[in-house]
Amino acid sequence: MNYKNITVAGSGVLGYQIAFQAAYHDFNVVVYDINDEILSKAKAKFDTMSTAFKEDLHASEKQLQRAFDNLSYTSNLEEAVKNADLLIEAVPENPKIKIDFYKKLAQVAPSKTIFATNSSTLLPSQFADATGRPTKFLALHFANEIWKHNTAEIMGHDQTDPEVFKDVIAFAKAIGMLALPLAKEQPGYILNSLLVPLLTAATDLYVTGVADIQTIDKTWMKATGAPLGPFGILDVVGITTAYNINKIAAEESKDELKIKTVNFLKEQFIDKNKLGVSTGEGFYKYPNPAYKEEDFLT
Template sequence: MTEIKQITVVGSGVMGSQIAMVSALAGFDVYLQDINEESLKVAEDSLHGHINKRISKGKISLLEAEKAFARLKFVTSLEKAVAETDFVIEAIVEKLDVKRQLFAEIDRLAPSHAIIATNSSTIVSSKLADATNRPEKICNLHFFNPVLVMELVEVVKGPQTSDETADTAVELVKQINKTPILLKKEISGFVANRILGALIDEAIYLLENDIATVEEIDLACTKALNHPIGPFALLDLTGIDVNYYIRQVLYEETGDENQKPQKVITEKYLNGEYGRKTGKGFYSYNS
């Protein structure tokens, strides 16, 4: 198995910044690279804010935090960021052509032993692997938001991913103090988001068929299944507009009528009732 000493995270947004931080906190030398200098500055400030809160809560010591920040370098040069890397985690904008271009560039610049993983929520690694000359070293490494808090990471093996790459990725996830699960085959949505999607679909089916109300369905999930939040409250939190767009894209891609945004979601979307962000969704919120 490849020994990992240096990690490179490409893309310093919501996900990349915190992936870099958990890696630095675990003792790795980390480069966080972004093409946008402003985004790197925002990432640095936001990470200091998160870590200061952890220090004041006694979760980590000032010394640990200082050591982690000393191991974490914020750079705009991709060449510098990957020159001596062992493992690259890509967390840039969710666009296939931009990611393919980046993977080809990293492949050209990084040492031949380096693994290149994508944190994409929807793009499976086989769609990126053939942009490189190391397809067996390409896989998905899917973190959950917020990365500093959420423990699970899905490692997804594409048809081209070698066992050695998958094993190294699983081991790395453990080393950064997260819990890995290994998906032996690619599937869109991976495991956690597929299960969540099925739960939400069923909740909407029960509502649209007048079996129970929004409140009652949420109560069944919180009080019988012990979920921290019901599916409708969760839709309000993540945004009904986001759910609408995702289903619309899935429908356009597959042509499957079952993937179309459901009636209640479409109605709320067209009424501008997106959930918490607009003050009204399945529930009403006082601003």
């Protein structure tokens, strides 16, 4: 694995985390997004993230400064990938947006550049043709708060070069991840194959009036010992991601409950910019959500 220059496309919930994690482990990282305003917001998020690295990883000021020195930013895609050994795509969880992005990327990226999608639920084979380099394309999926929940699921498709697969596993380890290779394509990988049904069930229980948000979260936390309930998890993941996943499912299935859930998430959260931890409010208010109170489970 000879990667040194990494480009992260998309500076949203996971994109900026991936970028900082790679920079912290001494890779040169270019952060790309569609305009400079979004990139300015990303820079502010890196400051918050450095605080988390201090608290959770006991990172030194010298280590953090080196990470910042390894980061650069651009809204010009050609400029972003001109030296890239690996590009990690973290654009919105929407097939059309991703396909459009890959078609543009294929026109400007050097032939050496490996493409990896961080898609949570979509398969790499859905985008392989659009990349123009299917043998150099695969999925590399991270859990949220990747510096703590340091998993990296690596999933190829039928055309992925085995050497590329091995190199991406090596890269994942090089940035401090527990590398988790999958032997075949699976919607949602391992993590989301387990997690999405939980989050969907919790949302269904609330939307159908079975119980309120805190009661559902208390049930899960107390019964399993989990530090977060499903709605706390949704706030961390980002409600936009949950909305996009439910929207795709509703469009495909025409299921009345899924449609009701999509409308609920849109009207009560998306339209009000209550997107979870990232905006300071989702199902809970931050930085002091109710589930962190000492008496939450009493």
